[in-house]
Amino acid sequence: MALKYSRQREAIKEFMMSRKDHPTADSVYMHIRDEYPNISLGTVYRNLQLLTELGELQKIRVGDGLDHFDADTSLHYHFYCNECGAVIDMNMDSIKEINDIASKTFDGIIESHNLTFSGICGKCIPKS
Amino acid sequence: MALKYSRQREAIKEFMMSRKDHPTADSVYMHIRDEYPNISLGTVYRNLQLLTELGELQKIRVGDGLDHFDADTSLHYHFYCNECGAVIDMNMDSIKEINDIASKTFDGIIESHNLTFSGICGKCIPKS
DNA sequence: TACAAATCAGTAATGATTACTGAAATTATA
DNA sequence: TATAATTTCAGTAATCATTACTGATTTGTA
Numbered sequence: 001m002a003l004k005y006s007r008q009r010e011a012i013k014e015f016m017m018s019r020k021d022h023p024t025a026d027s028v029y030m031h032i033r034d035e036y037p038n039i040s041l042g043t044v045y046r047n048l049q050l051l052t053e054l055g056e057l058q059k060i061r062v063g064d065g066l067d068h069f070d071a072d073t074s075l076h077y078h079f080y081c082n083e084c085g086a087v088i089d090m091n092m093d094s095i096k097e098i099n100d101i102a103s104k105t106f107d108g109i110i111e112s113h114n115l116t117f118s119g120i121c122g123k124c125i126p127k128s
Numbered sequence: 129m130a131l132k133y134s135r136q137r138e139a140i141k142e143f144m145m146s147r148k149d150h151p152t153a154d155s156v157y158m159h160i161r162d163e164y165p166n167i168s169l170g171t172v173y174r175n176l177q178l179l180t181e182l183g184e185l186q187k188i189r190v191g192d193g194l195d196h197f198d199a200d201t202s203l204h205y206h207f208y209c210n211e212c213g214a215v216i217d218m219n220m221d222s223i224k225e226i227n228d229i230a231s232k233t234f235d236g237i238i239e240s241h242n243l244t245f246s247g248i249c250g251k252c253i254p255k256s
Numbered sequence: 257t258a259c260a261a262a263t264c265a266g267t268a269a270t271g272a273t274t275a276c277t278g279a280a281a282t283t284a285t286a
Numbered sequence: 287t288a289t290a291a292t293t294t295c296a297g298t299a300a301t302c303a304t305t306a307c308t309g310a311t312t313t314g315t316a
Contacts, residue, residue, distance in 0.1 A: 004262045004313050025304080040265045045304065047263095061191045063242060065273090066303075079234060091233040102245055105219040106207060111247035114191060117230055119239035132282050132293045153273080168296045173273065175294095193304090194272075 008032075008039055009047045013056065013071075022060055022068040022078070022087040062087050062116050079117045083124035090117065136160075136167055137175045141184065141199075150188055150196040150206070150215040190215050190244050207245040211252035218245065 011032055016023070023031070029044045048069050051057040060068040062080040068087050077090040099110045120128055139160055144151070151159070157172045176197050179185040188196040190208040196215050205218040227238045 002262080002314080006263055006312080008264075038265065040267090042266080042305080042307095043264060049305095061189065061193075063189045065189075077230075079230075079236065079238070081236070082239070088234075088236075090230060092230050098243075099245070102205075102207075102218060102220050106216075106245075107250035108207065108209070108216075109248045109253060110207070110245050111210070113243060113245045115226075115241060115243045117227070117234075117238050117241045119237045122235035125237060130283080130293080134281080134294055136295075166296065168298090170274080170297080171295060177274095 006047075008036060008043050009050070011035055012044060012047045013051060016051070016057060016069060016071040019071070020089065022070050024066045024068055028069070060087065061114070063118070077115045077117065079119070079121065081121035081124055082118055083120050083128060086121055086123070088121060134175075136164060136171050137178070139163055140172060140175045141179060144179070144185060144197060144199040147199065148217065150198050152194045152196055156197070188215065189242075191246070205243045205245065207247070207249065209249035209252055210246055211248050211255070214249050214251075216249060 012028060015028060015031055025041070025045050025048055028048065029039070029041050032039050032044065048057060048059075048067075052059050052069070055073060056071070058070045058073045060070050060078060062068060062078055064080060064085060072089070075094045075096070077092065077094065079088045079090055080086075081088070095115075098113055102113070103110050140156060143156060143159055153169070153173050153176055156176065157167070157169050160167050160172065176185060176187075176195075180187050180197070183201060184199070186198045186201045188198050188206060190196060190206055192208060192213060200217070203222045203224070205220065205222065207216045207218055208214075209216070223243075226241055230241070231238050
């Protein structure tokens with residue numbers, strides 16, 4: 001039942017920590033294959049899921065139907081580019097009090113919130 | 129190229145307008161079958177998509193991996209119950225200025241934002 | 257070193273959604 | 287009103303992301 005070390009998991013973790021672009025499972029798979037050509041896509045999915053449960057990663061859903069992952073597990077917001085699909089970190093302060101504000105007009109327990117922006121990113125503006 | 133009337137689309141539209149629980153395509157399909165036993169799931173998907181493009185519906189993604197639809201196309205927020213999966217409207221005011229606030233620290237064009245809360249809804253608190 | 261348990265690679269299965277096809281319904285026109 | 291043109295439909299097959307399964311390999315421990 002105990003957690004055992006695995007090179008693959010370690011490689012996935014290191015890759016994720018080196019990234020700020022919130023890769024999907026498939027994107028991780030493509031990159032990890034440089035180092036581990038035989039790694040299986042299932043292994044990537046399983047370890048991303050495991051690392052998320054361990055609190056080392058955060059699963060991010062920005063509305064494109066794909067699961068993105070982020071090694072920065074602090075509360076922060078994201079931007080999704082409708083043009084190129086990039087997921088970018090927002091620098092604005094997170095609004096911690098918003099859960100309390102929302103609670104006042106809601107019958108239930110609010111545990112968390114997710115705020116995602118979308119539009120056109122800086123790189124795509126010239127093209128559009 | 130012109131849009132033609134269809135009973136099925138009209139039925140889907142009316143069903144959606146009678147609902148406040150943000151049904152998924154499958155849920156719409158199940159209900160519409162009472163009236164149209166032969167309707168196809170593909171027809172439901174196609175018309176939900178079409179009605180969304182026409183601006184009569186709004187597609188909502190609350191992070192459960194399913195597409196929910198809402199006949200209330202105004203800007204408002206939703207709550208997702210981690211216990212029963214219900215998607216519930218929030219009564220709080222929408223923060224229109226938040227796009228401007230976010231724009232100040234972001235290089236790109238922010239067109240919209242999506243704010244979703246999650247936790248345990250009123251009906252599920254007694255059980256938990 | 258040897259055993260038990262976790263992890264793996266490879267592959268099959270799942271579930272939501274989309275695409276395809278020939279038939280039926282709707283609209284425009286004669 | 288009949289006909290032709292075009293959209294929409296039902297039914298089904300295909301796609302895509304993700305998850306589950308299986309027998310072989312790794313890892314931790316005695």
